[in-house]
Amino acid sequence: MFSGLGFSAAAGEILAITGPNGVGKTSLLRTIAGLVRAAAGSIEMDGGDPELTVPEQCHYLGHQDALKPSLSVRENLGFWADFLGGGGMAAEAALDAVGLIGLADLPTAYLSAGQKRRLSIARLLAAKRPVWLLDEPTSALDVAAQARLVELLRGHLRAGGIVLAATHGPLGLDARELRLGRAA
Numbered sequence: 001m002f003s004g005l006g007f008s009a010a011a012g013e014i015l016a017i018t019g020p021n022g023v024g025k026t027s028l029l030r031t032i033a034g035l036v037r038a039a040a041g042s043i044e045m046d047g048g049d050p051e052l053t054v055p056e057q058c059h060y061l062g063h064q065d066a067l068k069p070s071l072s073v074r075e076n077l078g079f080w081a082d083f084l085g086g087g088g089m090a091a092e093a094a095l096d097a098v099g100l101i102g103l104a105d106l107p108t109a110y111l112s113a114g115q116k117r118r119l120s121i122a123r124l125l126a127a128k129r130p131v132w133l134l135d136e137p138t139s140a141l142d143v144a145a146q147a148r149l150v151e152l153l154r155g156h157l158r159a160g161g162i163v164l165a166a167t168h169g170p171l172g173l174d175a176r177e178l179r180l181g182r183a184a
Contacts, residue, residue: 002028011047011130014153014163016171025166026062029133032164033060048130058131059084059124063139065116069109073100076108077122084127094125098148113140121149124156132156134165138172146172 002024009015017025030036032043034055045054067076077091088094095101098118103111111119117140124132132153138146150172153163165171 005041009162009164011160011162012157014157014165014171014173017164017166018168026135029060029135029164029166030062032131033058033133035060045131054131057129058133059127059129060133060135061120061124061137062135065120067108067116067119070107072105072107073111073119074104076119077126080123081126084123084129086126087128089125091122091126094122095119097125097152098122099145114142114145117141118145118148121152125152130161132161132163132165134163134167136167137165138167138169 005028007015017028019025027036031038032054034053043054045057048054048057066080068079071079073095074091077094081088081091081094089097092101092104095104098121100115100118100122103115108116108119121137137149141149153171153173156163
């Protein structure tokens with residue numbers, strides 16, 4: 001998969017992981033999230049909660065949105081907030097932050113791909129975790145939703161959060177806000 005890899009990200013930092021398809025960007029995020037076992041080496045989190053594993057302190061937003069189509073937008077978000085331990089924004093506030101409050105009672109099956117992505121982003125807000133692992137976070141998002149995501153990223157960073165984002169395109173942050181890591 002990859003070898004000789006080392007990096008660090010401190011509170012308030014975003015690390016953009018770039019590179020061509022198939023070089024391991026998603027695999028790296030999935031390994032940090034605890035979804036793939038590392039063959040060797042270690043993943044450490046200085047200053048995190050010593051009672052929790054690294055994956056328990058991370059949100060992973062992957063290619064699949066992990067939503068139940070028959071549940072409403074509100075019910076999906078409520079499920080994930082409860083499952084992930086909550087501690088973040090109230091469901092209504094999180095839905096409002098991603099522009100879905102008007103669709104809260106709609107079955108998720110009726111959402112567009114971009115709306116489903118925004119609902120998945122709301123999960124980041126409803127369950128507080130210091131590290132966000134984002135795999136192509138702007139995928140399926142229109143320009144307005146991308147701008148909202150940038151503001152949510154900035155808010156997370158201002159609060160001392162860390163973001164690792166695998167991306168092929170710009171995240172909408174300027175050079176002062178972004179560290180680039182290239183997967184070869």
